[in-house]
Structures are given as structure tokens and as C-alpha cells.
Amino acid sequence: MQGLIFSIEEFSVYDGPGIRTTVFLKGCPLRCSWCHNPEGQSYNKEIVRSPNGCINCNNCINVADIVDGKTVFTDDGIKNCPMGLLRYSGENISSEQLCEKLLKNQNMLQSGGVTFSGGEPLAQSDFLLDCLTKLKGKIHTAIQTSGYCDTQTFKKVVGMADYFLFDLKLADDRLHRKYTGVSNAVILNNFSFLASSGREFVVRIPLIPTVTDSDENICGIVNLLKQSGVNYVELLPYNQMAGAKYKMLCREYRPDFDERVAVKVPERILRKNNVAFKIL
Amino acid sequence: MTKNIEALVKQLKDQSYKKYRTKTTSEPILYPVDVFGFHIGNNEKKHSLGGNVIPSYKRIISKGFDEIRREIEFSISKATEQSKIEYGKKMLEKMVECIRICDEYREKVKSNSRLYNALQRVPHKSATTFFEACLFMKICIYFLRTANTEHICLGRFDQYMYPYFINDKNRGVSDEELFETLEAFFVSLNYDGDLYPGIQLGDNGQSMVLGGFDECGNSMYNQLTDMCMDASLELNLIDPKINLRVGKNTPKEVYIKATKLTKQGLGFPQYCNDDVVVPGLIKLGYDAKDAVDYGVAACWEYIPSGCGADIPNMSVMNFPLVVNKVITEKLCNCDSFATFMGCVEKAIAKECDRIVESCCDFQHPEQPLLSMFTDGCIETLTDMWRGAKYKNYGCHGTGIANATDALTAVKQCIFDKKTVSVSQLLEALENNFEGFSDLRSSLRNCSKMGNNDEIADDIATQIMACFSKNMNNKPNGNGGIWRAGTGSAMEYILSAAKCPATADGRKAFEPYSSSFSPSLDVKASGLLSIIQSFTKYDMTEIINGGPLTLEIHDSVLKNDIGIEKTAMLVKLFIDMGGHQLQLNSINRERLLDAQKHPEKHPNLIVRVWGWSGYFNELDKEYQNHIIRRCEYLN
Known part of the structure; x- marks a missing residue:
């Protein structure tokens, strides 16, 4: 079975226990305002331009298409770039090829394993399940997910993968819709299923200034954690480099919040509720 | 860090380190600067008479100059050959002068009672305390440096200094006091950086080798080792450069402490694998006791401690140039890749012979002072370059990855897929790929060393095996043998500047990768694949040194x-x-910014090849190389 990936990163240190390789699957149903990986959003191949080394000759822009008022690079652009800065983002790969590639480093991944991230890996669930089946018993597998996916599929994946890195962004549904474009109902459902499944997992909270780092939101998330008996979280503070990759796609990064505001680390609330945490 | 040390570091860093280090004086000799009394104070860059050895500090410090002087006198009295007597007199003359200078200096520092008292004992007699031993070290380093040597290395400091350290501890000296002495010694190694006769600033050979295992496999990592790591971590200065000897039994905590040091961004520690190096040196004929006591020369060349006059940087195998020659001269007559590789192997063998032949008459000038620091030379009244126990030569293997990638491209494009003809390739190489951009991109899209790809890695193994077989253990005409290695030193720039365009798609005169690393511009799959590729060959066979970076x-x-x-x-x-690893913490954006705005990054330190230097002080081509080699991180 074929899937679409946009990167394989060896020795990715923040994607689960031990030494790991992370595969990034392309396509995501969410549109988080703070997304730092815009390459992961579209389900299609795209042409991207590396910003390092551009001599602004505009050879790529001159042959680009304009779609809905947006610049879209073309094959001619790849050819025309004298610095070789344009490339395809997105590679069709079969589960056999991908797993073979990952298992080549099996000897070095004993302490860790393989993580599927994205985009949203559950959005290519058939491909994901196919890979997990092929890797079962050979290597530890982890899924880094927003949790947004129909519950039937989610249950199947929980049955197959060894470990989950589960994002909890916003406890309030209205805000969740506003900042990510989707409701959190199915996410919270999947979360309680995961928590009761006995599968190993860790919860991650992206700390976005004025959005997810508010006291109300953290209290809301802490309540969810308590309901599920979770007493440890990993915090991912917002980094002002988040917008760096948009230029590669000729897109503008326009977050719905003021990114200059310092992130509030909710130490007090977490401590008060006996939730241990680590800042990544 | 104590207030004393803090003041020393501040002084060093504040006074625009460069200005401070170039501070000169008309006074020719030792004068007080730091707690160890002096720095070199001589702004004359002299012609080097050789170096790259680890002096026998252990013997000298445990005997004292008076005893060394008596030994020389005794040897002279026993000698019958006139030439030996003459040489002995030269040694004696140097030693007497060293003693005189130290006495003169002692009288100048009467007001500093600690220093004055210590100088009553050392260097005349053996050191008894850790402070005296450090002072004695400074004195030795001073004299060796002023004797026109270069790259005089520090060796296994944590081993030969340990008796003084533990003696102090047993006398009740506190860890804090010992640590302060150690830190003061480390700080003192950072003066006078511009006075070393290195290729680039920072290339001064002050490499220290820590830890390791003894002949029975017992760990030699002691409390002093740990303090050295802590001192380096706390001081954040480029000298001494730390090399850490490790092995399969090294505990994780040691690696964690070492990684914290890597985080400082100084480009060390460099790791040396005892499980590979020791058996490798034994295969080359080193006695087991000397093999386990190995250290590194200025950068990463494995040499014995105190008893060697090896010249590990004697010559260079310019792999890509050899491969290029075979492509130009022989490829059109080869009907298979195997035949072609046969020609490559013959050419490597021939080049090994040429190198050996070209160096057989080499002679270093006499070094009476350094010879006193080399075991066995006083007894025989022989200059170290002729009288030391080991007089082996090393040959770097530079551009292994570029040569491998070129051969892989020939295999894949010419023989397997037949997408490129021999004449097209030759024409493209001759024209430096001008007008051959499609052909060049086919070459660049072939398998590469560093991607855990069997085809490329097998070819790498084949050329390294050929190099080892034809170089290792060949007599060097000086009573020693040759040793093959994976290092490049500055040859990744210099040798590459002699090499036209190569079949891996590299343009003429562009640099190779440094030492044992993937070619520049190769889109490597990542760190795991690189490690796989660079640990496939049996590295005990190619142990002159040269790290994966x-x-x-x-x-x-x-x-x-x-x-x-x-x-x-x-x-x-x-x-x-893996035999040797250099791990650098790097941020490409920061380097690019430092190139544009050097004034904003006065203290940015980078690892260059076997040593660390200030980014701003490097020539631009070295700066560019460092920027390019971190491209696989993006």
C-alpha cells in the first residue's frame, strides 16, 4: 500500500523514548493557528523552496502558477533554479519500502524505535496500519497525534502501536474550533479510550501565548487529565521560529495571536494538582 | 568557580583575548602573569623543528631537572663514541640553561611566597604536591615551546598527575583547593594562542587525553579525570582540548558528562575507542603496555606516551586524485566494474609505494631538549628522531568519502545503468561540468557513503582495505614502519586544491570532507545512517587516526x-x-550571521579539524567549510 510522506528524520530526540527515527506523514485535518510544519498540512505533493542561498533571481517565480491568488511553484521552477533550492515535498512510498528503510537501522533503534508523526499520521490510517503490522514484533512504534480521527480507526491503531504522544491543545470546544478549525469532541473521546486502554502514552500541551497557556485552559486540561488518571505531561513552549517554513511554500504566517507575548509556563497550577511535567 | 579563577577568566576574556594573547615583552623569559607565574612573552613565530609528540612528563616531573642533569652527565661519562659525547653535551647545555632560567625567575617572584616556595623545589627536584606538579608542567611546556617545537601535546594528564593529586588528598588538601589549582592551570594554557606555529589560530596541539582502560580492561577514569571534565565544562575555554578514551564498558554517566561538554560548543571532547585503538596499535607492532598508554598528537593521531618519535602526519594519500587518474587513463579499457576496481587497487598500491619511497630520506633536525623528554634518549645519548622506541610514520587517507562516491557513480552510471558513457564523463570532468549540468546531477544522485547504502559502503571498504594492506607495516627507512589512517588535517583543503573535478560531481578544487566524514553537499539520510556507514570497515586496520565528524x-x-x-x-x-568521533554542537544560522557580523560573535568557537578555534579568526575558506558540513542538519 502507498502512502505520502514528507520527511524521515533519524535521531529525532523529542518524539518518544530512546533513539528513534520519525516518519512524517503528509496531510492534516487540523489548521492550528501556530502550526510550525505547514508542509504537513496538504495531502498532495507540493514544491517548496529552501530560503538558504536564494539569490532572488526570480527564475522560479517567473514560471510559477497563480492559484486562487497564491504562488504555486512548477516543475520548470525546479529546473530553472540556479542554486537548486526547489524540491518536491511529499514522496509516495509503499509500506514495504518504508519499513525496509526503517528496519535497516533496527540495530541502532533497540533503545527506542520508530515514530509516525505528521501532518496527522491517523489521516492516512490504512497506510499507517499497514506499516504498523509490518513492524510489529520487530521494532517499537510510537504515534504522535492530535487524536483527531474516527474512533473505530483510532481503536485499531491503539491496538497496533506501542506508544502514543497525544496532544491536548484546548479544553474548550469553541476555542478549539476557533484555533484549530475542528471540534475537540472526537479527540477527547479518543483520549479517554487511550487512557483506559492500558497502552503507554504521554500527553503533550503546546503552550501558545494567550491561547493555550491561559489559566482557564490549563485548568480545563488538568481536569481532563484527572478524569483519566494522568499525572505527567510534557510542555512544548511556543517558539518564534514557528513561522520559518511558510516562506518555503510562498505562504505567509499569520497567527491569530500575538506571538511576541511571552509564554506562561503553568507551573503553579500543575504543581497544585500534582501533575508532574517536563518542558521540551 | 572560585573568585580567583573567575578573575583570571575575566581578565582573559575581557581584554579582547586576542590582544591579550599577543601581548609581548622585551624581557625574554618567564615573568609573572597568572598563578603559575608566566607566559611565553615572545612574539617571534619561529620555524618549527617538529613535534606532534607526547613528552614523558611523567618521568621528568617525578625526577626533577637536577636528576635529569646527573643522568646526562653519567651517560657522558660512560660514552665512548665521540658523536654521542658531543650530543650529550648539547643536552647538558640545554638542561643547565633551563635550570639557570628557573633560578633567575624564582628570585624575581620573591614577593609571591607560594610561587617562590614551590620554585625552591621544582624544577630542581621532583614535584611533591599537585600545585608543584602543575607548575612543573608549565615550566616544561614553556621550555619545549621556546625550543622551536610545535604541537607538544599534553597526553594522559589525569594519569601522570594522579599520584600528586592523590598525595595532596591524603595530606588533607580539599577537593576545592585541588580544583582551583587545576582550573588555574587550564586557564594558563589559553595565553599566547597566536604564538604557536600552527596552520590557523588555535591549532596549537594542546590536546589532553583522559580516561581509558588498562591492559586488564580496568577503567582508568579517576577523580582527577572527572575534575578535568568539570573544569573544562566550567571554564568554557578552548584549551586544553579534551580527548576522552572510552570503550564498551564506559558507563552512560561518563557519556552524559561528556555530552554536556559538547553542548558548550567548543568542539570537544573527541572520543577515542580503546576497544579499537589498542588492538590496532598492537597489530602495528606496539608493545601492549605502550598501546594501552596511547594518547593523541595535536589533533587525533594515535601515538604512544613519552617513548615515541612517530611522525603521524608524514604524508597523505589523496584518494580522489588517484581515482581520477584511473578514470582518465584506464576506464575506457575496462569492460566491467570489477576490472576497473582492479586498476584502482593497483593505483592505490602504486601510490603507497611512491609515498614510502619519497619519504625514506626524511630527517628531522636534532632536538636535544625534546629528546630529554623522550624515554631512552638520555641513556643512549641519541636524538629522539633516531633513538626513540617508536619511529613510525603515518599516512593520512584524505577524501575517502569523495573517492568512494566517485567510484560508486562510475559503477552506477557507466556500468550498471549505462546512462553515461566514458567519453561523456571524461569530457564533463575535463570541462569542470560546464555545460554538463544534467550529467552532473546524475552523478550526484548516485548512492553515497554515509547513507548506509551497501553499494557505496562496500566500495569504501574495498579502497580502505587496499590502503591498509599496502601501507601498514611497510618499513620507513628510519627503523620504523608506516601506518594508514583516515585523517585529513588541513589536506581536505590543500589536497583538494590540487584535484580537478571528480566523478562524484564535485567541481575542481572544491574541498573534500574533513577526515572521515560524508562528502559535503551529500543529502545524508541522517546521523544513524552515517554512523552505520562509517563503522563498517574494521577500523583496527586503519588506526593512524582521523575521526568521523x-x-x-x-x-x-x-x-x-x-x-x-x-x-x-x-x-x-x-x-x-567506530574508532574516533568528533561531535560538534552547531547552529548554521549563527555561523552565517557571524560571517556577516563578526563583531557580534567575538567568542564563537568552532571545531576546525582536530582542534577548536575562534570562528572569526579563521580564513574564509575554513569558515565556509564548517558552514557547508552542517547542511545535512536541515
Whole structure:
């Protein structure tokens, strides 16, 4: 079975226990305002331009298409770039090829394993399940997910993968819709299923200034954690480099919040509720 | 850090380190600067008479100059050959002068009672305390440096200094006091950086080798080792450069501490794998007791401690140039890749013979002072370059990855897929790929060393095996043998500047990768694949030295999780049989900014090849190379 990936990163240190390789699957149903990986959003191949080394000759822009008022690079652009800065983002790969590639480093991944991230890996669930089946018993597998996916599929994946890195962004549904474009109902459902499944997992909270780092939101998330008996979280503070990759796609990064505001680390609330945490 | 040390470091850093280090004086000799009394104070860059050895500090410090003087006198009295008597007199003359200068100096520092008292004992007699031993070290380093040597290395400091350290501890000296002495010694090694006759600033050979295992496999990592690591971590200065000897039994905690040092961005520690180096040196004829006591020369060349006059940088195998010649002259007559590789192997063998032949008459000038620091030379009244126990020569193997990639491209494009003809390739190489951009991109899209790809890695193994077989243990005409290695030193720039365009798609005169690393511009799959590729060959066969260099983005090391995992990665490399690893914490954006705005980054330190230097002080071509070699991080 074929899937679409946009990167394989060896020795990715923040994607689960031990030494790991992370595969990034392309396509995501969410549109988080703070997304730092815009390459992961579209389900299609795209042409991207590396910003390092551009001599602004505009050879790529001159042959680009304009779609809905947006610049879209073309094959001619790849050819025309004298610095070789344009490339395809997105590679069709079969589960056999991908797993073979990952298992080549099996000897070095004993302490860790393989993580599927994205985009949203559950959005290519058939491909994901196919890979997990092929890797079962050979290597530890982890899924880094927003949790947004129909519950039937989610249950199947929980049955197959060894470990989950589960994002909890916003406890309030209205805000969740506003900042990510989707409701959190199915996410919270999947979360309680995961928590009761006995599968190993860790919860991650992206700390976005004025959005997810508010006291109300953290209290809301802490309540969810308590309901599920979770007493440890990993915090991912917002980094002002988040917008760096948009230029590669000729897109503008326009977050719905003021990114200059310092992130509030909710130490007090977490401590008060006996939730241990680590800042990544 | 104590207030004393803090003041010393501040002084060093504040006074625009460069200005401070060039501070000169008309006074020719020792004068007080730091707690160890002096720095070199001589602005004359002299012609080097050789170096790259680890002096026998252990013997000198435990005997004292008076005893050494008596030994020389005794040898002279026993000698019958006139030439030996003459040489002995030269040694004696140097030793008498060293003693005189120290006495004169002692009288100048009467007001500093600690220094004055210590100088009543050393260097005349053996050191008794850790402070005296450090002072004695400074005195030795001073004299050796002023004797026109270069790259005089510090060797296994934590081993030969340990008796003084433990003696102090037993006398009740506190760890704090010992640590302060150690830090003061480390700070003192950072003066006068511009006075070393190195290729670039910072290339001064002040490499220190820590830890390791003895002949029975017992760990030699002691409390002083640990303090040296802590001092380096706390001081954050480029000297001494730390080399850490490790092995399969090195505990994870040691790797974690070492990784914290990597995080400082100084480009060390460099790791040396005892499980590979010791058997490798034994295969080359080193006695087991000398092999386990190995250290590194200025950068990463493995040499014995105190008893050697090896010249590990004697010559260079310019692999890509050899491969290019075979492509130009022989490829059109080869009907298979195997035949072609046969020609390559013959050419490597022939080049080995040429190198050996060209160096057989080499003679270093006499070095009476350094010879006193080399075991056995006083007894025989012989100059070290002729009288030391080991007089082996090393040959670097530079551009291994570029040569491998070129051969792989020939295999894939000419023989397997037949997408490129021999005449097209030759024409493209001759024209430096001008007008052959499609052909060039086919070459660049072939398998590469560093991607854990069997085709490329097998070819790498084949050329390294051929090099080892034809170089190792060949007599060098000086009573020693040759040793093959994987290093490049500055040859990744210099040798590359002699090499036209190569079949891996590299343009004429562009640099190779430094030492044993993937070619520049290769889109490597990542750190795991690189490690796989560079641990496949049996590295005991090619042990002159030359590290795999890996760049790790500094964001990886931002917290304990990243530090622990990086430590685990290093351990994996060692457990998989890698021989030497240099790990650099780097941030490409910061380097680019420093190139544009040097004034904003006065203290940016980078690892160059076997040593660290200030980024701003490097020539632009070296700066560019460092920027390019971290491209696989993006």
C-alpha cells in the first residue's frame, strides 16, 4: 500500500523514548493557528523552496502558477533554479519500502524505535496500519497525534502501536474550533479510550501565548487529565521560529495571536494538582 | 568557580583575548602573569623543528631537572663514541640553561611566597604536591615551546598527575583547593594562542587525553579525570582540548558528562575507542603496555606516551586524485566494474609505494631538549628522531568519502545503468561540468557513503582495505614502519586544491570532507545512517587516526532528554566499533550571521579539524567549510 510522506528524520530526540527515527506523514485535518510544519498540512505533493542561498533571481517565480491568488511553484521552477533550492515535498512510498528503510537501522533503534508523526499520521490510517503490522514484533512504534480521527480507526491503531504522544491543545470546544478549525469532541473521546486502554502514552500541551497557556485552559486540561488518571505531561513552549517554513511554500504566517507575548509556563497550577511535567 | 579563577577568566576574556594573547615583552623569559607565574612573552613565530609528540612528563616531573642533569652527565661519562659525547653535551647545555632560567625567575617572584616556595623545589627536584606538579608542567611546556617545537601535546594528564593529586588528598588538601589549582592551570594554557606555529589560530596541539582502560580492561577514569571534565565544562575555554578514551564498558554517566561538554560548543571532547585503538596499535607492532598508554598528537593521531618519535602526519594519500587518474587513463579499457576496481587497487598500491619511497630520506633536525623528554634518549645519548622506541610514520587517507562516491557513480552510471558513457564523463570532468549540468546531477544522485547504502559502503571498504594492506607495516627507512589512517588535517583543503573535478560531481578544487566524514553537499539520510556507514570497515586496520565528524544542531542539546540521547548515540557508535568521533554542537544560522557580523560573535568557537578555534579568526575558506558540513542538519 502507498502512502505520502514528507520527511524521515533519524535521531529525532523529542518524539518518544530512546533513539528513534520519525516518519512524517503528509496531510492534516487540523489548521492550528501556530502550526510550525505547514508542509504537513496538504495531502498532495507540493514544491517548496529552501530560503538558504536564494539569490532572488526570480527564475522560479517567473514560471510559477497563480492559484486562487497564491504562488504555486512548477516543475520548470525546479529546473530553472540556479542554486537548486526547489524540491518536491511529499514522496509516495509503499509500506514495504518504508519499513525496509526503517528496519535497516533496527540495530541502532533497540533503545527506542520508530515514530509516525505528521501532518496527522491517523489521516492516512490504512497506510499507517499497514506499516504498523509490518513492524510489529520487530521494532517499537510510537504515534504522535492530535487524536483527531474516527474512533473505530483510532481503536485499531491503539491496538497496533506501542506508544502514543497525544496532544491536548484546548479544553474548550469553541476555542478549539476557533484555533484549530475542528471540534475537540472526537479527540477527547479518543483520549479517554487511550487512557483506559492500558497502552503507554504521554500527553503533550503546546503552550501558545494567550491561547493555550491561559489559566482557564490549563485548568480545563488538568481536569481532563484527572478524569483519566494522568499525572505527567510534557510542555512544548511556543517558539518564534514557528513561522520559518511558510516562506518555503510562498505562504505567509499569520497567527491569530500575538506571538511576541511571552509564554506562561503553568507551573503553579500543575504543581497544585500534582501533575508532574517536563518542558521540551 | 572560585573568585580567583573567575578573575583570571575575566581578565582573559575581557581584554579582547586576542590582544591579550599577543601581548609581548622585551624581557625574554618567564615573568609573572597568572598563578603559575608566566607566559611565553615572545612574539617571534619561529620555524618549527617538529613535534606532534607526547613528552614523558611523567618521568621528568617525578625526577626533577637536577636528576635529569646527573643522568646526562653519567651517560657522558660512560660514552665512548665521540658523536654521542658531543650530543650529550648539547643536552647538558640545554638542561643547565633551563635550570639557570628557573633560578633567575624564582628570585624575581620573591614577593609571591607560594610561587617562590614551590620554585625552591621544582624544577630542581621532583614535584611533591599537585600545585608543584602543575607548575612543573608549565615550566616544561614553556621550555619545549621556546625550543622551536610545535604541537607538544599534553597526553594522559589525569594519569601522570594522579599520584600528586592523590598525595595532596591524603595530606588533607580539599577537593576545592585541588580544583582551583587545576582550573588555574587550564586557564594558563589559553595565553599566547597566536604564538604557536600552527596552520590557523588555535591549532596549537594542546590536546589532553583522559580516561581509558588498562591492559586488564580496568577503567582508568579517576577523580582527577572527572575534575578535568568539570573544569573544562566550567571554564568554557578552548584549551586544553579534551580527548576522552572510552570503550564498551564506559558507563552512560561518563557519556552524559561528556555530552554536556559538547553542548558548550567548543568542539570537544573527541572520543577515542580503546576497544579499537589498542588492538590496532598492537597489530602495528606496539608493545601492549605502550598501546594501552596511547594518547593523541595535536589533533587525533594515535601515538604512544613519552617513548615515541612517530611522525603521524608524514604524508597523505589523496584518494580522489588517484581515482581520477584511473578514470582518465584506464576506464575506457575496462569492460566491467570489477576490472576497473582492479586498476584502482593497483593505483592505490602504486601510490603507497611512491609515498614510502619519497619519504625514506626524511630527517628531522636534532632536538636535544625534546629528546630529554623522550624515554631512552638520555641513556643512549641519541636524538629522539633516531633513538626513540617508536619511529613510525603515518599516512593520512584524505577524501575517502569523495573517492568512494566517485567510484560508486562510475559503477552506477557507466556500468550498471549505462546512462553515461566514458567519453561523456571524461569530457564533463575535463570541462569542470560546464555545460554538463544534467550529467552532473546524475552523478550526484548516485548512492553515497554515509547513507548506509551497501553499494557505496562496500566500495569504501574495498579502497580502505587496499590502503591498509599496502601501507601498514611497510618499513620507513628510519627503523620504523608506516601506518594508514583516515585523517585529513588541513589536506581536505590543500589536497583538494590540487584535484580537478571528480566523478562524484564535485567541481575542481572544491574541498573534500574533513577526515572521515560524508562528502559535503551529500543529502545524508541522517546521523544513524552515517554512523552505520562509517563503522563498517574494521577500523583496527586503519588506526593512524582521523575521526568521523558529526554536527548536531544545538537545539538537540537544549535539555536533559537531548543530552541523554546524544550520549546514547555516542555509546552506540563506540559499541559498533567506530574508532574516533568528533561531535560538534552547531547552529548554521549563527555561523552565517557571524560571517556577516563578526563583531557580534567575538567568542564563537568552532571545531576546525582536530582542534577548536575562534570562528572569526579563521580564513574564509575554513569558515565556509564548517558552514557547508552542517547542511545535512536541515
